[in-house]
Amino acid sequence: MSSDIKVYALSTCVHCKHAKEYLEEHKIPYDCVHVDFLSGEERAQVMDIVRKLNPALSFPTIVIGNKVIVGFRQDEIEQAIDQCEKK
Numbered sequence: 001m002s003s004d005i006k007v008y009a010l011s012t013c014v015h016c017k018h019a020k021e022y023l024e025e026h027k028i029p030y031d032c033v034h035v036d037f038l039s040g041e042e043r044a045q046v047m048d049i050v051r052k053l054n055p056a057l058s059f060p061t062i063v064i065g066n067k068v069i070v071g072f073r074q075d076e077i078e079q080a081i082d083q084c085e086k087k
Contacts, residue, residue, distance in 0.1 A: 004084050005030035008050050008061040011037060016060040019072040028081060035059070 005023070009016035011034045023030050038046055047057070053068045054061040062069040064080035 004065050005081075006063045007032045008046070008053075008059060008063075009034055010059045013059050015072045019060045019062060019077070022072070022074060022077065 005028065007016070007019060007023070007030050009020065009032055020030075020032060033046055035043065035046055035050065050061050051057055053063060054070050056070070058070055060070075060072060062077065064077065065084040067076075067080040067083070069076045069080060
């Protein structure tokens with residue numbers, strides 16, 4: 001399931017922190033990319049990905065399966081995880 005969940009976050013973002021804490025508390029594996037820790041070409045590539053998912057470039061941008069959730073929206077996260085598990 002971890003490959004189904006990707007969190008694009010900023011290390012200083014409180015909403016990103018809450019989203020990651022929620023996933024960890026519920027033992028839901030995920031991959032996290034701290035965009036502010038990247039530099040150069042790697043950062044540019046990741047920002048292009050985030051821009052396509054979320055044109056506002058706000059964080060966290062969470063991808064669960066084929067659903068994109070912007071911000072820490074617990075109910076949307078739970079719903080998307082349920083849909084992924086049913087597949």
